[in-house]
Amino acid sequence: MVPSRFSPYRFFSAEEWGHFRAGQPLNLSEAEVERLRSLNDPVDLGEVGRILLPISRLLSAHVEASQLLFRQRRRFLGDGAAEKTPFVIGIAGSVAVGKSTTARILKELLARWPSSPKVDLVTTDGFLYPNAVLEAEGLMRRKGFPESYDVGRILRFLSDLKAGVRHVEAPVYSHLVYDVVKGASVTVDQPDILIFEGLNVLQARDIPPDGKAVPFVSDFFDYAIYIDAEEADIRRWYLDRFMRLRDTAFRDQRSFFHRYASIGEEEALAIAEGLWRDINAVNLRENILPTRPRADLILAKGPSHRVERVALRKL
Template sequence: MDQLVPSQFSPYRFFAAEEWGRFRAGQPLTLTEEEVRRLRSLGDPVDLDEVGRIFLPISRLLSAHVEASQLLFRQRRRFLEGQDSVKTPFIIGIAGSVAVGKSTTARILKELLARWPSSPKVDLVTTDGFLYPNAVLDAEGLMRRKGFPESYDVPRILRFLSDLKAGVRHVEAPVYSHLVYDVVKGASVAVDQPDILIFEGLNVLQVRPMPPDGKAVPFVSDFFDYAIYIDAEEADIRRWYLDRFMRLRDTAFRDPQSFFHRYAAIGETEALDIAEGLWRDINARNLHENILPTRPRADLILHKGENHRVDQVALRKL
Protein backbone atom coordinates (compact mmCIF):
# COMPACT_ATOMS: atom_id res chain seq x y z
CA MET A 1 0.00 0.00 0.00
CA ASP A 2 1.31 3.44 -0.95
CA GLN A 3 1.24 5.53 2.22
CA LEU A 4 1.54 8.70 0.15
CA VAL A 5 -1.77 8.16 -1.64
CA PRO A 6 -4.65 9.76 0.26
CA SER A 7 -6.62 7.02 2.01
CA GLN A 8 -7.92 6.13 5.46
CA PHE A 9 -4.81 4.01 6.02
CA SER A 10 -2.24 6.69 5.20
CA PRO A 11 -0.33 8.17 8.16
CA TYR A 12 -0.52 11.55 6.41
CA ARG A 13 -3.15 14.21 5.90
CA PHE A 14 -3.03 15.81 2.46
CA PHE A 15 -3.63 19.45 1.58
CA ALA A 16 -3.69 21.26 -1.75
CA ALA A 17 -1.52 24.37 -1.81
CA GLU A 18 -4.43 26.80 -1.55
CA GLU A 19 -5.98 24.83 1.30
CA TRP A 20 -2.66 24.78 3.14
CA GLY A 21 -2.37 28.54 2.72
CA ARG A 22 -5.36 29.06 5.01
CA PHE A 23 -3.26 27.86 7.94
CA ARG A 24 -1.28 31.09 7.73
CA ALA A 25 -4.07 32.33 10.04
CA GLY A 26 -3.44 36.00 9.37
CA GLN A 27 0.22 35.95 10.36
CA PRO A 28 2.04 38.92 8.81
CA LEU A 29 4.66 38.27 6.16
CA THR A 30 8.05 39.42 7.46
CA LEU A 31 10.05 38.92 4.26
CA THR A 32 10.21 41.28 1.29
CA GLU A 33 10.27 40.34 -2.39
CA GLU A 34 13.90 41.42 -2.59
CA GLU A 35 14.82 39.21 0.36
CA VAL A 36 13.06 36.22 -1.26
CA ARG A 37 15.01 36.79 -4.48
CA ARG A 38 18.21 36.80 -2.46
CA LEU A 39 17.32 33.61 -0.59
CA ARG A 40 16.16 31.47 -3.50
CA SER A 41 18.51 29.25 -5.47
CA LEU A 42 19.24 29.53 -9.18
CA GLY A 43 16.23 28.37 -11.19
CA ASP A 44 13.86 28.28 -8.21
CA PRO A 45 10.87 30.55 -8.97
CA VAL A 46 9.59 30.85 -5.39
CA ASP A 47 8.12 34.30 -4.82
CA LEU A 48 6.46 36.26 -2.03
CA ASP A 49 3.07 34.73 -2.82
CA GLU A 50 4.36 31.18 -2.36
CA VAL A 51 6.20 32.17 0.80
CA GLY A 52 2.91 33.41 2.26
CA ARG A 53 0.88 30.44 1.03
CA ILE A 54 3.31 27.59 1.82
CA PHE A 55 6.24 28.61 3.98
CA LEU A 56 4.58 30.94 6.46
CA PRO A 57 2.11 28.21 7.57
CA ILE A 58 5.06 25.81 7.86
CA SER A 59 6.96 28.25 10.06
CA ARG A 60 3.82 28.64 12.19
CA LEU A 61 3.55 24.86 12.54
CA LEU A 62 7.25 24.52 13.39
CA SER A 63 7.01 27.27 15.98
CA ALA A 64 4.20 25.33 17.65
CA HIS A 65 6.40 22.23 17.75
CA VAL A 66 9.32 24.22 19.16
CA GLU A 67 7.11 25.69 21.91
CA ALA A 68 5.75 22.21 22.75
CA SER A 69 9.31 20.87 22.92
CA GLN A 70 10.34 23.66 25.29
CA LEU A 71 7.34 22.95 27.50
CA LEU A 72 8.21 19.25 27.57
CA PHE A 73 11.79 20.14 28.51
CA ARG A 74 10.59 22.17 31.49
CA GLN A 75 8.23 19.40 32.59
CA ARG A 76 10.92 16.74 32.30
CA ARG A 77 13.36 18.91 34.19
CA ARG A 78 10.89 19.07 37.07
CA PHE A 79 10.40 15.30 36.84
CA LEU A 80 14.17 14.76 37.03
CA GLU A 81 14.40 17.25 39.89
CA GLY A 82 16.58 19.67 37.95
CA GLN A 83 19.09 17.15 36.61
CA ASP A 84 18.26 17.91 32.95
CA SER A 85 19.61 21.46 33.06
CA VAL A 86 20.76 22.20 29.49
CA LYS A 87 18.13 23.15 26.93
CA THR A 88 19.13 21.71 23.58
CA PRO A 89 18.29 22.99 20.09
CA PHE A 90 15.21 21.89 18.19
CA ILE A 91 16.70 20.27 15.07
CA ILE A 92 14.85 20.28 11.74
CA GLY A 93 16.11 17.97 8.99
CA ILE A 94 15.41 18.82 5.35
CA ALA A 95 15.95 16.11 2.71
CA GLY A 96 15.34 15.61 -1.00
CA SER A 97 17.00 15.25 -4.38
CA VAL A 98 19.43 17.65 -6.02
CA ALA A 99 17.75 20.58 -7.80
CA VAL A 100 14.45 20.10 -5.94
CA GLY A 101 14.73 23.22 -3.76
CA LYS A 102 16.12 22.07 -0.39
CA SER A 103 18.46 25.03 -0.02
CA THR A 104 15.77 27.58 -0.85
CA THR A 105 13.38 25.94 1.60
CA ALA A 106 16.01 25.87 4.35
CA ARG A 107 17.04 29.52 3.90
CA ILE A 108 13.46 30.83 3.77
CA LEU A 109 12.39 28.85 6.84
CA LYS A 110 15.47 30.05 8.72
CA GLU A 111 14.53 33.68 8.09
CA LEU A 112 10.84 33.20 8.88
CA LEU A 113 11.49 31.32 12.11
CA ALA A 114 14.05 33.87 13.30
CA ARG A 115 11.50 36.67 12.83
CA TRP A 116 8.82 35.23 15.06
CA PRO A 117 7.96 37.44 18.10
CA SER A 118 10.06 35.27 20.44
CA SER A 119 13.11 36.01 18.22
CA PRO A 120 14.65 32.53 18.43
CA LYS A 121 18.27 32.04 17.43
CA VAL A 122 18.19 29.95 14.24
CA ASP A 123 21.23 28.42 12.53
CA LEU A 124 21.47 26.59 9.22
CA VAL A 125 24.06 23.91 8.42
CA THR A 126 24.24 21.78 5.26
CA THR A 127 25.74 18.33 4.96
CA ASP A 128 27.97 19.46 2.06
CA GLY A 129 30.71 20.44 4.49
CA PHE A 130 30.71 16.90 5.89
CA LEU A 131 31.62 15.36 2.52
CA TYR A 132 35.06 13.82 2.45
CA PRO A 133 37.55 16.09 0.63
CA ASN A 134 37.98 15.41 -3.08
CA ALA A 135 41.47 14.04 -2.45
CA VAL A 136 40.00 11.35 -0.20
CA LEU A 137 37.17 10.60 -2.61
CA ASP A 138 39.67 10.32 -5.47
CA ALA A 139 41.87 7.95 -3.50
CA GLU A 140 38.87 5.78 -2.60
CA GLY A 141 37.42 5.83 -6.13
CA LEU A 142 34.30 7.67 -4.91
CA MET A 143 34.28 10.86 -6.98
CA ARG A 144 31.52 9.43 -9.18
CA ARG A 145 29.56 8.66 -6.03
CA LYS A 146 29.86 12.09 -4.47
CA GLY A 147 26.61 12.74 -2.63
CA PHE A 148 26.00 9.03 -1.97
CA PRO A 149 25.98 8.03 1.72
CA GLU A 150 29.50 6.61 1.63
CA SER A 151 30.94 9.96 0.46
CA TYR A 152 30.09 11.62 3.79
CA ASP A 153 32.03 11.56 7.03
CA VAL A 154 29.04 10.19 8.94
CA PRO A 155 30.88 9.78 12.25
CA ARG A 156 31.72 13.49 12.13
CA ILE A 157 28.08 14.36 11.42
CA LEU A 158 26.98 12.24 14.38
CA ARG A 159 29.55 13.89 16.67
CA PHE A 160 28.41 17.33 15.53
CA LEU A 161 24.73 16.64 16.19
CA SER A 162 25.45 14.75 19.41
CA ASP A 163 27.47 17.67 20.78
CA LEU A 164 24.65 20.08 19.93
CA LYS A 165 22.09 17.90 21.69
CA ALA A 166 24.44 17.67 24.68
CA GLY A 167 24.50 21.47 24.96
CA VAL A 168 28.17 21.88 23.98
CA ARG A 169 29.15 25.48 23.17
CA HIS A 170 30.74 26.52 19.85
CA VAL A 171 30.41 23.26 17.95
CA GLU A 172 32.39 23.44 14.70
CA ALA A 173 30.88 22.58 11.32
CA PRO A 174 33.10 22.31 8.21
CA VAL A 175 32.59 24.59 5.21
CA TYR A 176 32.04 23.57 1.59
CA SER A 177 32.67 25.65 -1.55
CA HIS A 178 30.38 24.98 -4.49
CA LEU A 179 32.73 27.04 -6.64
CA VAL A 180 35.69 24.71 -6.19
CA TYR A 181 33.40 21.72 -5.50
CA ASP A 182 35.31 20.74 -2.39
CA VAL A 183 35.52 21.11 1.37
CA VAL A 184 37.45 24.25 2.33
CA LYS A 185 40.54 23.05 4.17
CA GLY A 186 40.76 24.46 7.69
CA ALA A 187 37.54 26.48 7.41
CA SER A 188 34.64 26.04 9.80
CA VAL A 189 31.67 27.83 11.32
CA ALA A 190 30.79 27.71 15.00
CA VAL A 191 27.27 26.78 16.04
CA ASP A 192 26.69 28.09 19.55
CA GLN A 193 23.58 26.71 21.27
CA PRO A 194 20.89 27.90 18.84
CA ASP A 195 17.22 27.57 19.72
CA ILE A 196 16.65 25.96 16.32
CA LEU A 197 19.06 24.26 13.92
CA ILE A 198 18.09 23.49 10.34
CA PHE A 199 20.19 20.62 8.97
CA GLU A 200 19.82 20.23 5.22
CA GLY A 201 21.14 17.55 2.88
CA LEU A 202 20.44 14.78 0.39
CA ASN A 203 20.59 11.80 2.71
CA VAL A 204 19.80 13.17 6.16
CA LEU A 205 16.90 10.72 6.62
CA GLN A 206 19.03 7.73 5.62
CA VAL A 207 19.02 4.63 7.81
CA ARG A 208 21.39 1.68 7.90
CA PRO A 209 20.72 -2.05 8.30
CA MET A 210 19.76 -2.97 11.83
CA PRO A 211 22.23 -5.22 13.70
CA PRO A 212 21.00 -8.72 14.54
CA ASP A 213 22.33 -8.42 18.11
CA GLY A 214 20.09 -5.43 18.84
CA LYS A 215 22.94 -3.07 19.69
CA ALA A 216 22.33 0.62 19.11
CA VAL A 217 23.10 1.96 15.62
CA PRO A 218 22.88 5.77 15.59
CA PHE A 219 21.30 7.43 12.57
CA VAL A 220 21.66 11.10 11.68
CA SER A 221 17.87 11.45 11.90
CA ASP A 222 17.91 10.18 15.51
CA PHE A 223 18.84 13.74 16.45
CA PHE A 224 15.99 15.37 14.52
CA ASP A 225 12.90 16.76 16.19
CA TYR A 226 11.16 17.31 12.86
CA ALA A 227 11.85 16.11 9.32
CA ILE A 228 10.82 17.66 5.99
CA TYR A 229 11.14 16.02 2.57
CA ILE A 230 11.00 18.06 -0.66
CA ASP A 231 9.38 15.90 -3.33
CA ALA A 232 8.66 16.10 -7.07
CA GLU A 233 8.22 13.80 -10.05
CA GLU A 234 11.54 12.49 -11.33
CA ALA A 235 11.00 13.89 -14.84
CA ASP A 236 10.58 17.36 -13.36
CA ILE A 237 13.66 17.06 -11.11
CA ARG A 238 15.71 15.91 -14.10
CA ARG A 239 14.56 18.90 -16.16
CA TRP A 240 15.34 21.33 -13.34
CA TYR A 241 18.77 19.76 -12.90
CA LEU A 242 19.58 20.08 -16.61
CA ASP A 243 18.29 23.66 -16.73
CA ARG A 244 20.40 24.60 -13.72
CA PHE A 245 23.50 22.99 -15.20
CA MET A 246 23.09 24.96 -18.43
CA ARG A 247 22.51 28.21 -16.53
CA LEU A 248 25.61 27.61 -14.42
CA ARG A 249 27.54 26.97 -17.63
CA ASP A 250 26.83 30.57 -18.61
CA THR A 251 27.49 32.00 -15.13
CA ALA A 252 29.46 30.37 -12.31
CA PHE A 253 31.29 27.89 -14.56
CA ARG A 254 32.94 30.83 -16.37
CA ASP A 255 34.94 31.62 -13.25
CA PRO A 256 38.46 30.17 -13.81
CA GLN A 257 38.46 28.91 -10.21
CA SER A 258 35.31 26.85 -10.77
CA PHE A 259 35.74 23.08 -10.66
CA PHE A 260 33.43 22.96 -13.70
CA HIS A 261 35.18 25.74 -15.64
CA ARG A 262 36.01 23.29 -18.43
CA TYR A 263 32.31 23.00 -19.27
CA ALA A 264 31.98 26.73 -19.99
CA ALA A 265 34.01 26.49 -23.20
CA ILE A 266 32.30 23.50 -24.82
CA GLY A 267 29.30 23.61 -27.12
CA GLU A 268 25.73 23.58 -25.87
CA THR A 269 24.94 20.12 -27.23
CA GLU A 270 28.04 18.57 -25.66
CA ALA A 271 27.35 20.32 -22.35
CA LEU A 272 23.78 19.02 -22.33
CA ASP A 273 25.04 15.49 -23.03
CA ILE A 274 27.43 15.77 -20.07
CA ALA A 275 24.63 17.02 -17.82
CA GLU A 276 22.42 14.13 -18.94
CA GLY A 277 25.19 11.69 -18.08
CA LEU A 278 25.72 13.21 -14.64
CA TRP A 279 22.01 12.98 -13.96
CA ARG A 280 21.67 9.41 -15.24
CA ASP A 281 24.81 7.91 -13.72
CA ILE A 282 24.97 9.78 -10.41
CA ASN A 283 21.98 11.82 -9.35
CA ALA A 284 19.16 9.58 -10.58
CA ARG A 285 20.86 6.53 -9.06
CA ASN A 286 21.32 8.31 -5.74
CA LEU A 287 17.68 9.38 -5.82
CA HIS A 288 16.41 5.82 -6.37
CA GLU A 289 18.88 4.01 -4.12
CA ASN A 290 19.18 6.36 -1.16
CA ILE A 291 17.02 9.48 -1.17
CA LEU A 292 13.51 8.55 -2.32
CA PRO A 293 13.29 5.50 0.01
CA THR A 294 13.59 7.89 2.98
CA ARG A 295 10.55 9.96 1.98
CA PRO A 296 8.04 8.07 4.22
CA ARG A 297 10.19 8.91 7.26
CA ALA A 298 9.38 12.62 6.99
CA ASP A 299 6.91 14.48 9.18
CA LEU A 300 6.09 16.88 6.36
CA ILE A 301 6.33 16.26 2.61
CA LEU A 302 6.21 19.18 0.20
CA HIS A 303 5.37 18.03 -3.32
CA LYS A 304 6.27 20.35 -6.19
CA GLY A 305 4.50 20.47 -9.54
CA GLU A 306 6.17 20.86 -12.92
CA ASN A 307 6.33 24.64 -12.43
CA HIS A 308 8.66 24.10 -9.43
CA ARG A 309 6.01 25.36 -6.99
CA VAL A 310 4.53 23.39 -4.09
CA ASP A 311 1.15 21.98 -5.12
CA GLN A 312 0.53 19.53 -2.25
CA VAL A 313 1.48 19.24 1.41
CA ALA A 314 1.41 15.93 3.28
CA LEU A 315 1.41 16.30 7.07
CA ARG A 316 2.00 13.28 9.29
CA LYS A 317 -0.89 12.60 11.63
CA LEU A 318 -0.26 12.86 15.37
Protein backbone atom coordinates in the same frame (compact mmCIF):
# COMPACT_ATOMS: atom_id res chain seq x y z
CA MET B 1 2.38 9.71 -2.54
CA VAL B 2 -1.16 8.48 -3.14
CA PRO B 3 -3.66 9.31 -0.38
CA SER B 4 -5.39 6.33 1.18
CA ARG B 5 -7.44 5.61 4.28
CA PHE B 6 -4.45 3.81 5.78
CA SER B 7 -1.94 6.59 5.16
CA PRO B 8 -0.22 8.08 8.24
CA TYR B 9 -0.52 11.49 6.55
CA ARG B 10 -3.20 14.09 6.03
CA PHE B 11 -3.10 15.67 2.59
CA PHE B 12 -3.76 19.28 1.64
CA SER B 13 -3.72 21.20 -1.62
CA ALA B 14 -1.52 24.28 -1.74
CA GLU B 15 -4.63 26.45 -1.45
CA GLU B 16 -5.92 24.53 1.56
CA TRP B 17 -2.52 24.69 3.21
CA GLY B 18 -2.40 28.45 2.70
CA HIS B 19 -5.37 28.88 5.06
CA PHE B 20 -3.16 27.75 7.95
CA ARG B 21 -1.30 31.02 7.66
CA ALA B 22 -4.19 32.26 9.86
CA GLY B 23 -3.58 35.93 9.16
CA GLN B 24 0.08 35.81 10.18
CA PRO B 25 1.82 38.80 8.51
CA LEU B 26 4.63 38.06 6.08
CA ASN B 27 7.65 40.10 7.13
CA LEU B 28 9.92 39.15 4.23
CA SER B 29 10.28 41.41 1.21
CA GLU B 30 10.50 40.34 -2.43
CA ALA B 31 14.12 41.54 -2.43
CA GLU B 32 14.92 39.29 0.53
CA VAL B 33 13.29 36.30 -1.15
CA GLU B 34 15.31 37.04 -4.28
CA ARG B 35 18.48 37.00 -2.18
CA LEU B 36 17.58 33.75 -0.44
CA ARG B 37 16.41 31.65 -3.36
CA SER B 38 18.71 29.44 -5.37
CA LEU B 39 19.37 29.66 -9.08
CA ASN B 40 16.45 28.44 -11.17
CA ASP B 41 14.06 28.35 -8.20
CA PRO B 42 10.91 30.42 -8.98
CA VAL B 43 9.72 30.80 -5.38
CA ASP B 44 8.20 34.25 -4.78
CA LEU B 45 6.33 36.05 -2.02
CA GLY B 46 3.09 34.31 -2.96
CA GLU B 47 4.65 30.88 -2.55
CA VAL B 48 6.33 31.91 0.70
CA GLY B 49 3.06 33.20 2.15
CA ARG B 50 1.00 30.24 0.96
CA ILE B 51 3.38 27.39 1.83
CA LEU B 52 6.39 28.38 3.94
CA LEU B 53 4.78 30.85 6.34
CA PRO B 54 2.22 28.25 7.54
CA ILE B 55 5.08 25.77 7.91
CA SER B 56 6.98 28.24 10.09
CA ARG B 57 3.83 28.68 12.18
CA LEU B 58 3.53 24.90 12.60
CA LEU B 59 7.21 24.53 13.46
CA SER B 60 7.04 27.34 16.01
CA ALA B 61 4.26 25.46 17.77
CA HIS B 62 6.40 22.32 17.82
CA VAL B 63 9.38 24.28 19.17
CA GLU B 64 7.29 25.75 21.99
CA ALA B 65 5.94 22.31 22.90
CA SER B 66 9.45 20.86 22.84
CA GLN B 67 10.76 23.58 25.14
CA LEU B 68 7.88 22.98 27.56
CA LEU B 69 8.61 19.24 27.57
CA PHE B 70 12.31 19.94 28.18
CA ARG B 71 11.49 22.06 31.23
CA GLN B 72 9.09 19.43 32.55
CA ARG B 73 11.64 16.65 32.09
CA ARG B 74 14.31 18.74 33.82
CA ARG B 75 12.01 19.15 36.82
CA PHE B 76 11.20 15.43 36.76
CA LEU B 77 14.90 14.54 36.82
CA GLY B 78 15.76 17.30 39.26
CA ASP B 79 18.42 18.37 36.80
CA GLY B 80 18.64 22.11 37.27
CA ALA B 81 22.01 22.30 35.52
CA ALA B 82 20.79 20.81 32.23
CA GLU B 83 21.55 23.00 29.22
CA LYS B 84 18.85 23.74 26.70
CA THR B 85 19.02 21.74 23.51
CA PRO B 86 18.17 23.00 20.05
CA PHE B 87 15.08 21.91 18.16
CA VAL B 88 16.58 20.23 15.09
CA ILE B 89 14.76 20.29 11.75
CA GLY B 90 16.00 18.00 8.99
CA ILE B 91 15.31 18.87 5.35
CA ALA B 92 15.84 16.16 2.73
CA GLY B 93 15.26 15.69 -1.00
CA SER B 94 16.97 15.34 -4.36
CA VAL B 95 19.42 17.71 -5.98
CA ALA B 96 17.71 20.63 -7.76
CA VAL B 97 14.43 20.15 -5.88
CA GLY B 98 14.73 23.32 -3.78
CA LYS B 99 16.09 22.18 -0.40
CA SER B 100 18.51 25.08 -0.01
CA THR B 101 15.95 27.75 -0.84
CA THR B 102 13.41 26.20 1.52
CA ALA B 103 15.98 25.96 4.33
CA ARG B 104 17.16 29.56 3.96
CA ILE B 105 13.68 31.04 3.83
CA LEU B 106 12.45 28.96 6.77
CA LYS B 107 15.47 30.12 8.76
CA GLU B 108 14.49 33.76 8.18
CA LEU B 109 10.80 33.17 8.89
CA LEU B 110 11.44 31.28 12.12
CA ALA B 111 13.93 33.87 13.38
CA ARG B 112 11.30 36.62 12.95
CA TRP B 113 8.66 35.10 15.18
CA PRO B 114 7.83 37.27 18.26
CA SER B 115 9.99 35.12 20.54
CA SER B 116 13.00 35.94 18.31
CA PRO B 117 14.58 32.50 18.48
CA LYS B 118 18.18 32.02 17.48
CA VAL B 119 18.14 29.92 14.28
CA ASP B 120 21.18 28.38 12.58
CA LEU B 121 21.44 26.53 9.29
CA VAL B 122 24.01 23.85 8.49
CA THR B 123 24.18 21.73 5.35
CA THR B 124 25.63 18.25 5.03
CA ASP B 125 27.89 19.33 2.13
CA GLY B 126 30.64 20.28 4.57
CA PHE B 127 30.60 16.75 5.96
CA LEU B 128 31.51 15.21 2.62
CA TYR B 129 34.93 13.63 2.53
CA PRO B 130 37.43 15.90 0.74
CA ASN B 131 37.88 15.24 -2.96
CA ALA B 132 41.35 13.81 -2.34
CA VAL B 133 39.84 11.13 -0.11
CA LEU B 134 37.00 10.43 -2.54
CA GLU B 135 39.49 10.11 -5.40
CA ALA B 136 41.68 7.72 -3.41
CA GLU B 137 38.65 5.58 -2.53
CA GLY B 138 37.20 5.66 -6.06
CA LEU B 139 34.12 7.55 -4.86
CA MET B 140 34.17 10.76 -6.89
CA ARG B 141 31.29 9.55 -9.03
CA ARG B 142 29.47 8.54 -5.83
CA LYS B 143 29.69 12.03 -4.37
CA GLY B 144 26.45 12.73 -2.53
CA PHE B 145 25.80 9.03 -1.93
CA PRO B 146 25.71 7.96 1.75
CA GLU B 147 29.21 6.48 1.65
CA SER B 148 30.73 9.82 0.55
CA TYR B 149 29.93 11.48 3.89
CA ASP B 150 31.85 11.37 7.14
CA VAL B 151 28.83 10.08 9.05
CA GLY B 152 30.81 9.77 12.27
CA ARG B 153 31.58 13.48 12.17
CA ILE B 154 27.93 14.30 11.48
CA LEU B 155 26.83 12.21 14.45
CA ARG B 156 29.40 13.84 16.75
CA PHE B 157 28.27 17.28 15.61
CA LEU B 158 24.59 16.60 16.24
CA SER B 159 25.25 14.72 19.47
CA ASP B 160 27.24 17.64 20.88
CA LEU B 161 24.51 20.07 19.91
CA LYS B 162 21.82 17.98 21.56
CA ALA B 163 24.00 17.68 24.66
CA GLY B 164 24.08 21.47 24.96
CA VAL B 165 27.78 21.80 24.15
CA ARG B 166 28.88 25.37 23.39
CA HIS B 167 30.70 26.42 20.21
CA VAL B 168 30.27 23.29 18.10
CA GLU B 169 32.09 23.51 14.76
CA ALA B 170 30.81 22.35 11.38
CA PRO B 171 33.02 22.10 8.27
CA VAL B 172 32.48 24.35 5.26
CA TYR B 173 31.97 23.35 1.63
CA SER B 174 32.59 25.46 -1.47
CA HIS B 175 30.32 24.80 -4.43
CA LEU B 176 32.65 26.92 -6.52
CA VAL B 177 35.65 24.61 -6.09
CA TYR B 178 33.39 21.59 -5.45
CA ASP B 179 35.28 20.58 -2.32
CA VAL B 180 35.45 20.91 1.44
CA VAL B 181 37.38 24.06 2.41
CA LYS B 182 40.43 22.89 4.31
CA GLY B 183 40.66 24.40 7.79
CA ALA B 184 37.40 26.37 7.46
CA SER B 185 34.45 25.92 9.80
CA VAL B 186 31.37 27.64 11.13
CA THR B 187 30.58 27.72 14.84
CA VAL B 188 27.13 26.83 16.12
CA ASP B 189 26.56 28.03 19.66
CA GLN B 190 23.43 26.72 21.36
CA PRO B 191 20.78 27.87 18.89
CA ASP B 192 17.11 27.53 19.74
CA ILE B 193 16.56 25.94 16.33
CA LEU B 194 18.97 24.21 13.97
CA ILE B 195 18.02 23.46 10.36
CA PHE B 196 20.11 20.59 9.01
CA GLU B 197 19.74 20.23 5.25
CA GLY B 198 21.04 17.57 2.89
CA LEU B 199 20.33 14.82 0.38
CA ASN B 200 20.46 11.82 2.69
CA VAL B 201 19.71 13.19 6.16
CA LEU B 202 16.80 10.74 6.59
CA GLN B 203 18.91 7.75 5.55
CA ALA B 204 18.63 4.67 7.74
CA ARG B 205 21.04 1.76 8.01
CA ASP B 206 20.62 -1.94 8.64
CA ILE B 207 19.79 -2.73 12.26
CA PRO B 208 22.13 -5.36 13.75
CA PRO B 209 20.48 -8.57 14.97
CA ASP B 210 22.10 -8.31 18.41
CA GLY B 211 20.03 -5.25 19.31
CA LYS B 212 22.99 -2.91 19.78
CA ALA B 213 22.28 0.76 19.22
CA VAL B 214 22.98 2.06 15.72
CA PRO B 215 22.50 5.83 15.69
CA PHE B 216 20.99 7.39 12.58
CA VAL B 217 21.47 11.06 11.72
CA SER B 218 17.70 11.46 11.90
CA ASP B 219 17.68 10.20 15.51
CA PHE B 220 18.73 13.73 16.45
CA PHE B 221 15.87 15.39 14.53
CA ASP B 222 12.79 16.77 16.21
CA TYR B 223 11.07 17.32 12.87
CA ALA B 224 11.79 16.13 9.33
CA ILE B 225 10.73 17.67 6.00
CA TYR B 226 11.04 15.97 2.62
CA ILE B 227 10.78 17.97 -0.62
CA ASP B 228 9.30 15.78 -3.33
CA ALA B 229 8.69 15.93 -7.08
CA GLU B 230 8.36 13.60 -10.04
CA GLU B 231 11.74 12.38 -11.28
CA ALA B 232 11.11 13.76 -14.79
CA ASP B 233 10.58 17.23 -13.34
CA ILE B 234 13.67 17.06 -11.13
CA ARG B 235 15.73 15.93 -14.13
CA ARG B 236 14.52 18.90 -16.16
CA TRP B 237 15.27 21.33 -13.32
CA TYR B 238 18.74 19.81 -12.91
CA LEU B 239 19.54 20.18 -16.63
CA ASP B 240 18.21 23.74 -16.71
CA ARG B 241 20.29 24.67 -13.69
CA PHE B 242 23.42 23.10 -15.15
CA MET B 243 23.02 25.07 -18.38
CA ARG B 244 22.45 28.31 -16.48
CA LEU B 245 25.51 27.68 -14.30
CA ARG B 246 27.49 27.10 -17.50
CA ASP B 247 26.76 30.71 -18.40
CA THR B 248 27.42 32.07 -14.90
CA ALA B 249 29.40 30.38 -12.10
CA PHE B 250 31.24 27.96 -14.39
CA ARG B 251 32.88 30.92 -16.13
CA ASP B 252 34.88 31.66 -12.99
CA GLN B 253 38.32 30.14 -13.55
CA ARG B 254 38.33 28.90 -9.94
CA SER B 255 35.25 26.78 -10.62
CA PHE B 256 35.69 23.01 -10.60
CA PHE B 257 33.38 22.97 -13.64
CA HIS B 258 35.12 25.80 -15.51
CA ARG B 259 35.98 23.41 -18.35
CA TYR B 260 32.29 23.14 -19.21
CA ALA B 261 31.91 26.89 -19.79
CA SER B 262 33.76 26.85 -23.12
CA ILE B 263 32.22 23.80 -24.76
CA GLY B 264 29.24 23.86 -27.10
CA GLU B 265 25.69 23.84 -25.80
CA GLU B 266 24.90 20.41 -27.25
CA GLU B 267 27.99 18.85 -25.68
CA ALA B 268 27.31 20.54 -22.33
CA LEU B 269 23.75 19.25 -22.32
CA ALA B 270 24.98 15.73 -23.06
CA ILE B 271 27.38 15.95 -20.11
CA ALA B 272 24.59 17.17 -17.83
CA GLU B 273 22.38 14.30 -19.03
CA GLY B 274 25.15 11.84 -18.19
CA LEU B 275 25.68 13.29 -14.72
CA TRP B 276 21.97 13.04 -14.04
CA ARG B 277 21.58 9.52 -15.43
CA ASP B 278 24.69 7.96 -13.90
CA ILE B 279 24.87 9.75 -10.56
CA ASN B 280 21.94 11.87 -9.41
CA ALA B 281 19.10 9.69 -10.68
CA VAL B 282 20.72 6.60 -9.18
CA ASN B 283 21.17 8.33 -5.82
CA LEU B 284 17.57 9.53 -5.89
CA ARG B 285 16.15 6.06 -6.60
CA GLU B 286 18.42 4.07 -4.32
CA ASN B 287 18.97 6.36 -1.34
CA ILE B 288 16.88 9.54 -1.25
CA LEU B 289 13.35 8.66 -2.37
CA PRO B 290 13.15 5.58 -0.09
CA THR B 291 13.53 7.92 2.93
CA ARG B 292 10.43 9.95 2.04
CA PRO B 293 8.08 7.98 4.34
CA ARG B 294 10.27 8.89 7.32
CA ALA B 295 9.38 12.59 7.03
CA ASP B 296 6.88 14.44 9.21
CA LEU B 297 6.01 16.83 6.39
CA ILE B 298 6.23 16.22 2.63
CA LEU B 299 6.11 19.10 0.16
CA ALA B 300 5.14 17.78 -3.27
CA LYS B 301 6.11 20.08 -6.13
CA GLY B 302 4.55 20.15 -9.57
CA PRO B 303 6.17 20.78 -12.98
CA SER B 304 6.26 24.54 -12.29
CA HIS B 305 8.66 23.94 -9.33
CA ARG B 306 5.94 25.16 -6.97
CA VAL B 307 4.40 23.17 -4.14
CA GLU B 308 1.05 21.71 -5.17
CA ARG B 309 0.32 19.40 -2.24
CA VAL B 310 1.36 19.06 1.39
CA ALA B 311 1.33 15.83 3.37
CA LEU B 312 1.35 16.24 7.16
CA ARG B 313 1.98 13.23 9.38
CA LYS B 314 -0.89 12.53 11.75
CA LEU B 315 -0.29 12.82 15.47
